[in-house]
């Protein structure tokens with residue numbers, strides 16, 4: 373159990389470290405972010421947040437620069453993602469994961 377915890381922490385550090393360059397625009401999925409989301413009203417797990425971030429940085433830059441999470445309010449994002457999910461051809465699960473990631477970052 374302890375070993376698993378250390379392994380998970382290590383992985384999270386690695387992910388956080390790798391994304392240093394883009395931290396301001398696309399904050400990494402940290403343990404804190406996941407913990408907040410897991411206990412928050414939306415109840416999102418770490419894997420979903422990671423997927424959401426990955427989809428965000430890889431699929432939302434096909435037509436324009438990556439929009440900053442802070443460029444729109446938490447109320448605006450669901451409608452925007454609905455629109456853009458169609459454009460980016462996201463599967464329903466990907467759409468939900470991106471929105472979950474964006475809202476989790478927003479709530480920080």
Ligand code: HEC
Pocket residue numbers: 428431432433434435436439443444452453456457459460461462470
């Ligand atoms: C197929 C092209 C395409 C893809 C892929 C795409 N967008 Fe867009 N997006 C556009 C176009 C075109 C506009 C501007 C015109 C409009 O708003 O209808 C836009 C506008 C936006 C805006 C509002 C304007 C701004 O600068 O803030 C946001 C936010 C946005 N996109 C987010 C996303 C996100 C998040 C994704 C990934 C899920 C995404 N987009 C994927 C084409 C795309």
